[in-house]
Amino acid sequence: MALKKLLIPSLAFLLCVSCITVTNVTAENTRPSIIRPIDTDLFYEQDSLILPDVDVKKGKWLLHEIDVPARFHNDLYTMARTDFKWLLGNRLDESATKKDIILPQIIPLRPTARQIKELATGTADAYDYLINFRTFIIAEDRSVPGVIGLRNNNAARIVLEIYDLKKGELYYSHYVTTYDDVDQTINFDSRAGNLLLEGYKVIINKLKDNVVK
Numbered sequence: 001m002a003l004k005k006l007l008i009p010s011l012a013f014l015l016c017v018s019c020i021t022v023t024n025v026t027a028e029n030t031r032p033s034i035i036r037p038i039d040t041d042l043f044y045e046q047d048s049l050i051l052p053d054v055d056v057k058k059g060k061w062l063l064h065e066i067d068v069p070a071r072f073h074n075d076l077y078t079m080a081r082t083d084f085k086w087l088l089g090n091r092l093d094e095s096a097t098k099k100d101i102i103l104p105q106i107i108p109l110r111p112t113a114r115q116i117k118e119l120a121t122g123t124a125d126a127y128d129y130l131i132n133f134r135t136f137i138i139a140e141d142r143s144v145p146g147v148i149g150l151r152n153n154n155a156a157r158i159v160l161e162i163y164d165l166k167k168g169e170l171y172y173s174h175y176v177t178t179y180d181d182v183d184q185t186i187n188f189d190s191r192a193g194n195l196l197l198e199g200y201k202v203i204i205n206k207l208k209d210n211v212v213k
Contacts, residue, residue, distance in 0.1 A: 035205050035208065036079075036083075036201040036204060036205060037201070038198060038201050038202060038205070039198050042178055042179065042180065042195065042198055043178065043179040043180075044176055044177070044178055044179075044198075044199065044202055045176070045177045045178075045179075046174070046175065046176050046177075046202070047174075047175035047176075047177075049173040049174070049175070050170060050171070050172055050173040050174075051172065051173075051174060051206065051210060052171070052172060052210065053210055053211075053212050054162075054172060054207065054210050054211050054212065055211075055212045056087045056088055056211055056212070057212070058128075059091065059127075059128030059129055060091050060093070060126065060127045060128050060129075061084070061088050061091055061092045061093070061127065061128065061129045061130075061131060062092075062093050062094070062095055062098075062101075062123060062127040062129070062130050062131065063080065063081065063084055063092060063093070063094045063095065063131045064095045064103060064107060064130060064131060064132050064133070065077075065094075065095055065096050065105065066080060066133040066135070067105075067106050067133065067134050067135060068133070068135040068196065069135070069137065069193070071193065072135075072193040072196055072197075075193075075197060076133075076135070076196060076197060076200060079197070079200060079204075080131075080133060080200070080204075081094065083204050083208075084131065087207075087208070087211065093127070100124065101122060101123050101124070102122040103119060103122045103123070106134075107119065107130075107132045107134075109134055109159060109161060110161070110170060110173070111163070111170070113168040113169060114168075116163050116164075116165065116168045116169065116170075117165075117168045119163060119165060120165035120166070120168070123165065125165070127165055128164070128165060128166055129162055129163065129164060129165060129171065130162065130163045130165055131160070131162050132160070132161045132162070132163065133158065133159065133160055133200075134158070134159040134161075135156065135157065135158050135159070135196050136156065136157040136158075136159075137156050137192045137196075138155035138156060138157060138177070138192075139154060139155045139192070154179070154180045154191060154192045154195055155177065155178070155179045155180070155192070155195065156177070156178055156192045156193075156195035156196045156199060157175065157176065157177040157178075157199065158175075158176055158178075158196050158199040158200050158203060159173075159174070159175045159176075160172070160173070160174050160175075160203045160207070161173045172207070174203050174206060174207070176199040176200075176202045176203050177199065178195040178196070178198050178199040178202075179195070180195070
């Protein structure tokens with residue numbers, strides 16, 4: 001089932017994106033048991049910069065701590081850890097549990113080759129790939145429940161970047177911005193945090209779809 005998209009003014013004030021490709025997303029996959037269902041009442045805009053086929057059967061991977069507001073952290077990080085553990089098995093480690101790893105708390109998006117090499121050094125060159133999520137709350141409606149006639153004004157962006165630490169380059173990149181339907185009566189289940197989770201589902205489903213069979 002194809003998802004709708006909503007075009008809004010440029011988000012250049014948050015991220016500099018050199019090329020934008022808006023694509024349809026489907027929840028269909030040959031392995032439906034691992035596909036996360038998507039809320040098709042929302043709007044999704046995708047900036048697909050680098051989406052290669054991903055060979056998850058090779059290399060050692062590190063999931064970095066997710067940059068996300070504390071009130072959304074547990075749900076988002078648990079989903080990410082579960083999905084990447086399913087994909088990678090015992091070849092996945094988490095930076096949050098590794099005391100000998102020295103990495104910045106927030107990794108800049110689209111880092112230079114030098115910055116990626118510094119990340120590799122911070123992991124003692126023990127990993128082949130580093131998984132980095134970033135999140136941005138663009139707009140959040142904090143209206144009071146029970147007030148009639150209000151409309152949603154929520155939007156959130158989530159970014160997945162994977163770095164090839166051995167080659168010192170950006171390996172995989174996918175940005176998803178999720179919006180409420182501004183024509184709907186306010187729905188208190190569709191807060192900005194929920195939009196982050198829904199955007200994550202689009203990202204992880206696409207990654208799973210790109211996994212080398």
